[in-house]
Amino acid sequence: MNQPATVAVTGLTVRHRRTVALDALDLSLSPGVHGLLGPNGAGKTSLIRVLATVAAPSSGRVELLGGDVAGHRERTAIRRRLGYLPQEFGYYPGFTVREFVAYVAWLKEVPADRAAAAVERAVARVGLADRIDDRIKTLSGGMVRRAGIAQAIVNEPELLLLDEPTAGLDPEQRVDFRELLRELGTEATVVVSTHLVEDVAAACTDVALIEGGRLAFRGPTAELAALGGESAAPGDSTTNAIERGYTAALRTHRESAGAGAVRTKEALR
C-alpha cells in the first residue's frame, strides 16, 4: 500500500438525469487486483465508465496514472495506457477475433510494427489462440467475453478496468481467468467489477464495496472475510466467509447511511 496511487478519485459524483449513481465518492487504488463489489445498481458500472474516460463525471476530480482526466492532453496519454472491458461491447459482426483485437490496438495507437505481435499475444493469453481467425459471431458467449478481455489487454495497460468479466465463463475458464488476473495485477492496477464474491476471494488482494453510490467498505479481502465471522445459524444460506462479510458490511452501511440517504433524497426534490 506504500506504492503511489494510480487511481485517485475525490468527490466523484455521477448523475443520470435525476438519479444519483455515484455520490461524492473518494477512492484511491494502487497496483494490484481490486475487486469492486456491490448490489445491482450500486454504481459499479458508472464508476468503471468514468475511470475508463468514457463518461464524464458530473463533479469531482479523477486522476489516473498521475494525470487529470479533465485535461485533453493528459487524457490522451492516459487512454494509451488504459484497458477497458465494457459490460456489453459491440463488435462488427464480420470481424474475426484477430481483426477485432487489431481494431482496438489501432484505436489505442499501438505502434503498427508491434501491433500484429501484440494482438497474437493478447489472444493467446486469454486462451483463444486456436480460434484467432474465426469470426466473433461464430463464438460462444464465454469466448466472446474472452475476446473482449483480449482487446482490453492488447496495449499492455497500466490500468485495466473490467466490468463483469466473468459473466458467461464456465468454472474452468474462470479459474484460468483468475490466474491471468493475478499475473496482470503484479504490474498493473486491475479493477474488476463483479457480483460474484468467489472471484474476489480468489483473485483480488483488496476490495471496494459500493452501495447506493457510496463506499460501504474498503480494505484487504481478508478483512472483509473477517467481518463476516463464523457461520452463525444452521439456517444461514451464505456459503463462505467473504459472502458473510459482504452481507454484514452492506447491512452496517445501510443502517448508518439510512438516515443520511433519506435526507439526500429530500434535498434532491
Next chain:
Amino acid sequence: MRLYLRSRGLPGALAALLGTAAAAAWAAWWLVSLPDFDHTARLPVVVLGPLLAAGVIGTSLHTPSDELDRTAVRAWWPRRLAHLLAPTALAVGLLALAVPGHAEEFGAPAAVRNTLGLVGMAASAAPLVGARLSWLPPTFYAGVVYLAAPSGTEGGAAWWAWVTRPGPEGEAWAVAAVAFAAGTALYAWRGSRRTTGEA
C-alpha cells in the same frame, strides 16, 4: 485504418453509392427518352438519387462498438469529418455525372445541391435519432415536399421546397448549404447517438 473502414461497412456503402448513381443515370436517360417528356422530367431522379445517397451515407455512420470507440486515444471528430466528407464528395461527383446537360433545369447543379442538403439532414439526424434511422428525416422531408411543392416560387417555395427547385435559385442553394454545414458540424461534434444494446 482498413479495419475501421470495414467495421463501418464502408465497402457496402460505396457499392450502394455506385449503384445509386448508375440507377440514377439510367433513370434520367430513360425518362428523357420517353416521347412525352423532356429534360424537365428528371425531377424525380434529382430528388431520389441524392436521397438514396444520403440514406446510404447516413446509415454508414453507425458504429457497432460505440463503447470501445470512446476509449480511442485520438479525438474522433477529424475521423468523423473525413468519414462524412469523403463519401459525400464521391456521391456529389457521381450524381452530377448521372444527369448530364441542361444545367438550368434539373441537371447537375440541382443534383449536387440536393445531395449536399439531404446528406446534411441525414448527418444531423444521426446524433439525434441514431445513425441507423438517420435516413428517415430526409426521406420524410423529401417525400412531403415532393408531393406538396408548387411549381412556382409562391409562398417562399424556393426556401422550404429547395429539393424540388430546378437548379440555380440562390435561396435553395443557401438552405442546402446551411443544412450540409450544420449537419456536418453537428455530427463531427457529437457523433452518432448511442444505440448500444439494440445490436
